[in-house]
Amino acid sequence: MGYIVFLDRDGVINQDSAAYIKDPSEFVFIPKSCEAVALLSGHGFDVILITNQSGIGRGLMTPKTLDAIFDKLKTGVAEAGGRITDIYFCPHTPDAGCDCRKPLPGMIAQALAAHNTDSSQSLMVGDSAKDIECGLAAGCAKNLLVATGNGEDALKALARKGIVPDFYGKDLYDAALWIIQHVKSE
DSSP states (O other), X not given: OOOEEEEOSBTTTBOOOTTOOOSGGGOOXXXXXXXXXXXXXXXXOEEEEEEEOTTTTTTSSOHHHHHHHHHHHHHHHHHTTOOOOEEEEEOOOTTSOOSSSTTSSHHHHHHHHHTTOOGXXXXXXXXXXXXXXXXXXXXXXXXXXXXXXXXXXXXXXXXHTTOOOSEEESSHHHHHHHHHHHOOOO
């Protein structure tokens, strides 16, 4: 197995919303995000989505609605020539005490075990401090931050903690280009 690129969803692939993405009609792709996934897929990287989705725990949407949103995401990526290898999500609220909610590394650990690889063969791409902290906690080889979504605030929050991402780019496409230039997949 080659490298796994873990992607956050909201703010990385699609536009984020403070009111949560609760319906497929609210899911809007960030420009070139589908092409970025296609670029990664085409270069032999497995792309796995890991996303906190507390809208389920808050009663704002059902798992069936979330599946419909994921279907829209996978269709858009496939139409651009890419592939989402797998999806992991945490449905819990921040106070639930689970181990899968980012910044905890539970989702990455589950995915690494299921896909029979280790963290040295993985990268994390996100738009928030908790995405980068999750990647670091899981031992990802590289952790990349993008400016879309909460990127600017995340960069400042990480700096206050003495954390510097391996790459900071304007969007997922920018991050995909960096990955292809700096990481060799099998």
